[in-house]
Amino acid sequence: MAGPPRQVTAVRELTRMSARLQELAYSETPRGTISLRRRREPTLDVDVYEVKLDDEFLMSSLFTVAEIELARLGLAQTRGSDLDVVVGGLGLGCTARAALEDPRVRSMIVVDALAEVIDWHERKLLPGADDLVDDPRTRLVLADFFAMAASDDGFDPDAAGRRFDAVLLDIDHTPRHVLHPDHAAFYSLDGLRRLKGHLKPDGVFALWSDDPPDDDFITLLDGVFDSSEAHVVTFANFLTGGHSANTVYVAR
Incomplete structure (x- = not known):
C-alpha cells in the first residue's frame, strides 16, 4: 500500500x-x-x-548548575544578615532566584542592559519568573552594569554611592571573552578597584566564567581584594555523555 x-x-x-x-x-x-x-x-x-x-x-536552561552556584558560593562568603545584593546580568533569572533563596537577603538589584530580557521576566515568559518579579526584595534595573561599576554613583539609581554586601556577575563568557569590547576595562586592576568601592567592608564579589580558572585573573583579584578563590563547578552534560565545568571566582 x-x-x-x-x-x-x-x-x-x-x-x-x-x-x-x-x-x-x-x-x-x-x-x-x-x-x-x-x-x-x-x-x-x-x-x-x-x-x-x-x-x-x-x-x-539545560545547564544552570554553575549560575545557581554563583549565588550560593558568593553569598556563603558574606557575613551578617540583612544583605543587600547586586546581580549583574538577568538572563534566565537563575542566579537571581538562587540569591533570593538565602533568607538573609533583604534587597536585590538586578541590572541588565537589554530591555527585552527584563520584559520577558515581567511578562512571565520564563519558568520561575513569578518567584523573581513578585518578590518585594527584587528590583530590575535597565542599565549598563559596567558603566555603573565604573561610576561613582554605583548600582542604585535612587541612592548614589550606596554600597552592597555582594555583587554577583554573570554577563560575559569569561574575563577574556567579553560580549562587547567596552566590558574589557572592568577586568583590570582599575576596573576591579572601582567595583570594590561599591562593596561594604567584607563585601563579596563573585563572577561566573565558562573557562577553567585563569591564573592571571586570580592574580588581578588578589591585587585588589583581601582573598580570592576559584571554584570549579562540574555538572553532567548529556550532550557529551560526560561532565562539563564552569568556574566561579569569589573574592572578599
Whole structure:
C-alpha cells in the first residue's frame, strides 16, 4: 500500500518541528537580534529555554548548575544578615532566584542592559519568573552594569554611592571573552578597584566564567581584594555523555 504523498509527509514533519520549537520573543537591539525560544528536548523529555544574540547562544536552561552556584558560593562568603545584593546580568533569572533563596537577603538589584530580557521576566515568559518579579526584595534595573561599576554613583539609581554586601556577575563568557569590547576595562586592576568601592567592608564579589580558572585573573583579584578563590563547578552534560565545568571566582 502506498504511503502518503511526499508533500503531506513534509507538512507533518514541519508541524512536529513547530511543536518542538517555539519562538517566544524576538527583537532587534543595538547589540544585535535577540531571541527567546522554547524547545522540547526529546532525550530528556523537558522544555528547554534558550537565548540567542544573532547566531550566538548566550544561555540555555539545560545547564544552570554553575549560575545557581554563583549565588550560593558568593553569598556563603558574606557575613551578617540583612544583605543587600547586586546581580549583574538577568538572563534566565537563575542566579537571581538562587540569591533570593538565602533568607538573609533583604534587597536585590538586578541590572541588565537589554530591555527585552527584563520584559520577558515581567511578562512571565520564563519558568520561575513569578518567584523573581513578585518578590518585594527584587528590583530590575535597565542599565549598563559596567558603566555603573565604573561610576561613582554605583548600582542604585535612587541612592548614589550606596554600597552592597555582594555583587554577583554573570554577563560575559569569561574575563577574556567579553560580549562587547567596552566590558574589557572592568577586568583590570582599575576596573576591579572601582567595583570594590561599591562593596561594604567584607563585601563579596563573585563572577561566573565558562573557562577553567585563569591564573592571571586570580592574580588581578588578589591585587585588589583581601582573598580570592576559584571554584570549579562540574555538572553532567548529556550532550557529551560526560561532565562539563564552569568556574566561579569569589573574592572578599
